[in-house]
Amino acid sequence: MELAAQILVGLVAAIHVYILVLEMFLWETARGRATxxxxxxxxxxxxxxAANQGLYNGFLAVxxxxxxxxxxxxxxxxxxxxxxxxxxxxxxxxxxRILFVQVIPGGLALxxxxxxx
Numbered sequence: 001m002e003l004a005a006q007i008l009v010g011l012v013a014a015i016h017v018y019i020l021v022l023e024m025f026l027w028e029t030a031r032g033r034a035t036x037x038x039x040x041x042x043x044x045x046x047x048x049x050a051a052n053q054g055l056y057n058g059f060l061a062v063x064x065x066x067x068x069x070x071x072x073x074x075x076x077x078x079x080x081x082x083x084x085x086x087x088x089x090x091x092x093x094x095x096x097r098i099l100f101v102q103v104i105p106g107g108l109a110l111x112x113x114x115x116x117x
Contacts, residue, residue, distance in 0.1 A: 005116040008109035009068055009076050012083060015105060016061035023054030060086075073117050080110040 026032035027050040028043045038046070060083055067075030087102030 001112065002116040005076075005109065005112035006068060008105070008112050009064055009080070012080065012105050012109045013061045013064035013068070015101065016057045016064070016083070020054045020058040020061065023050045023057065025054075027051070027054075073113055076113045077110065080106050080113065084110060 022032055022035055027036075027047050028040070032038075033040065033043050036043075043050075060079055063075060063079035063082075067073070067079060083106035084103055087098050087106055090098040091103060
C-alpha cells in the first residue's frame with residue numbers, strides 16, 4: 001500500500017505541475033484556450049489571474065514532492081487535503097470536470113496515504 005500511496009501522491013504532484021504550466025505559460029495559446037474553453041480576448045485579459053492560479057498549483061505540487069522526498073506523511077496529508085478542498089470548490093464554482101482532474105486523484109491519494117500510515 002505504501003508504494004501505491006507514493007505513486008498516487010507523485011501523480012497528483014505531476015497533475016499540478018501540468019496545471020501550473022497550462023495556467024502560467026500556455027494560458028493564451030491555442031492549447032491553453034482549448035483546455036479551459038476560453039476565447040483569445042478572455043485569455044489575454046485574464047492572463048495575470050491565471051498565472052497567479054498556476055503559481056498556487058505549483059505550491060501544491062512542491063508541498064507534495066517535499067512530502068514524498070522526506071517521506072513525511074503529515075505533509076502529504078495536508079497538501080492532499082488542500083488539493084481536495086480546492087478541487088471541490090473549483091468543481092462547484094467553475095467546472096464539474098475538476099472533480100475528475102483534481103478531486104478524485106487527490107482523494108484516492110489521500111486515502112492511500114492514510115491507509116499506508
